[in-house]
Amino acid sequence: MSTPIPVQHASTANVLRQFYALTKPRVVQLIVFCALIGMVLAVPGLPSWADVQRGVLACIGIWLVAGAAAAFNCLVEKGIDAKMKRTAWRPTARGQLSDMQALVFSALLCAAGSALLWFTVNPLTMWLTFATFVGYAVIYTVILKPLTPQNIVIGGASGAMPPVLGWAAMTGDVGPEALILFLIIFLWTPPHFWALALYRVEDYRKAGLPMLPVTHGNEFTRLQVLLYTFILFAACLMPFIYGMSGWLYLVVAIGVSIGFTGYAFALWRNYSDTLARKTFRFSLIHLSVLFAALLVDHYLR
């Protein structure tokens, strides 16, 4: 008699972990951090207790809606994700979570986050956050990503929204300072993503996605990465020029921008997957340190 194969039941903890993974936690953490900086800069000096409460609720609301957008992306792209080494593990791609489970999860997160923003923050923040959800989940994921290599440039606008959302949460409007922070993330996104796409080009080719290294080749993409880091460098100086920050931010901004441009330059001169990976990793350090410097600078001034 043959031994029966044990049936594997997913534990509740495992299922929860799978749902959590759909929200692309690390990306969303940085998104919420950028929103938090928008909030901090919107309030002169130290925040009142009411500001702190509104800020915490706004962070939770933005986190929920951003997680919903990421989960919706995982659902729409489950076929594509299954073809790429980097994403094949996702619970939607592996069929561990059904389409209905992912859809309901995304809808619930989006509804909960939107309600929280509407009732405890303000309607403007709710509408802007919802528009960002549509921008990423529908305009980028469904329309632009399979259509054009400029997908991440245009789609990057939704990723750049967090400081604007944070600013709106605290002030009820959108100030020029918030738009400067938007511009920084908007210009940061292409070198962030194309550095990754360079060493993951085979994944994207297999998945049939028109990412820049697939459509225009390695050399052209490297040049674009370098050019974007130049414009980004200039944009990173704007908070100081506009009077939103002091010298501490300026020194840090110049430091990390030299680092990012340096990586992009080295990559342009001499390509290797290792260097492209390092450039991608540095993009994350660049944005995190830049925004952390804005925070420290704001309270030191």
Ligand code: HEM
């Ligand atoms: C349309 C815009 C963007 C595109 C196409 C994009 C693309 C990607 C991709 C494909 C990865 C996966 C890397 C991997 O699995 O190894 C990634 C990682 C990451 N991205 Fe982006 N990104 C965008 C915007 C942003 C924004 C706005 C932020 C935050 C403000 C961000 C933060 C991150 C972080 C923190 C990671 C690392 C995740 C990890 O290590 O698990 N990205 N990005």
Ligand SMILES: CC(C)=CCC/C(C)=C/CC/C(C)=C/COP(=O)(O)OP(=O)(O)O
């Ligand atoms: C409401 C709000 C603030 C929404 C934020 C939207 C959001 C999650 C933006 C981040 C952009 C992102 C994760 C891109 C990943 O690209 P990809 O989807 O092409 O990557 P993949 O290949 O890993 O799926």
